[in-house]
Amino acid sequence: MDMKPYAVVEWNDTESSAKGWLCIFNFVNNYSGGGTRMHPTVTREEVIRLATTMGYKYKACESTTTGGCKGGIAYDYKAPDAKDVLRRYIVAMAPYIKAGASLGGDLGVNYGDVLEIFDDLGIGLPQTNAMRNDPVVQQGIKNHDDACSLTYDGFLMYDMITGYGLAHALDEAWQFKNGKKGAGVVIQGFGCVGASMANCLDKMGYKIVGISDANCLVSCPEGLDVKKLIATRKPKGELDQAAFADNYTVSANTSWLDVDCDILVPAALEDVINKDNVNDVKASLIVEAANIPVTAEADEVLTKKGVDICVDFVSNMGGIRIYEALVFGIVDKIPEDIVNDTTSLIRRNTRKVFEEAKKQGKTQRQVAMEIFAPDTSDTPDI
């Protein structure tokens, strides 16, 4: 039987048109974790799909302490009252958060804002009674709090770890495919994930030939100056078009699949590769930085085309791994150790999935869903 989400909670804001949901896919050891997203297009269905992905993601992250959940708010994350809406959403969901649903940041929601609101409400970092009585976890929570202000390569660690993990997944898969050196990469999205991933890939010697954000697509076959684009980046992950070089081409962000590339990285929204545009995919490898960026219909077409996929929950789990590793005492708060812990786990899992897929004649997604099938839910901590 297909596993169903354990609980779905709906909320209507009394002071704006915002609507929101919390889906707890599963509790493991009475605990569940996942980000909170804010975007006008968020739906109940999307939050359930994202929470389900989180259930798989915690398994891929080798967690024995946490299941998957997701928060979603249908509202414009750029609206002046976006943070007030977030606060009211968190107040509404506080009973579930206090009972072990640990929410973080996601598209349109900054993790720092979530933690600030938790602190204001006296929640602190959400935890179960067992966690409160465990000295290792209490030390881990202190380490986590300290790690929130740690930086690595000029990024806050919580902002870079997912992107760096993804860059390592990409590199492991590309090596498995015997791909050429200096392969061309197009990235959709230049927020926490897209920008840090671009930085890591640039350092590894990949050529970033196209980047899109909410406003435009910028491309250059010779490669974009990633460092400059990061240094000039505006809030909310927006490119500064004034910083573009003369040989860059600027076009509509919807034309991101037109750019010739070896590897494609959707790092913004869900369902962006779908039946309407899947035949425009030129790359031989897709790395799912965003959650659920490829629809089921597009997946079938990509399988027929022989396009390989680094599956979202295997590759983009850096953000939850760092939380798990710190809070549950798997690593100390040393930036090098944290990055090595996450990137080496993601490399191991990526290789395992690619090898098994080849051996069994299945897609990477089929194999990953078998290897990392989530546990049946237990209960909240009451």
Ligand SMILES: NC(=O)c1ccc[n+]([C@@H]2O[C@H](COP(=O)([O-])OP(=O)(O)OC[C@H]3O[C@@H](n4cnc5c(N)ncnc54)[C@H](O)[C@@H]3O)[C@@H](O)[C@H]2O)c1
């Ligand atoms: N932040 C994390 O640790 C993390 C972890 C796992 C998965 N993800 C997923 O990665 C994706 C990006 O997350 P983030 O934290 O970087 O978000 P973010 O809010 O920091 O950045 C989002 C980026 O997407 C761009 N964007 C928005 N609409 C777009 C469009 N139509 N076309 C092209 N670009 C567009 C924005 O301009 C911005 O550059 C989300 O799907 C999120 O669920 C994030």
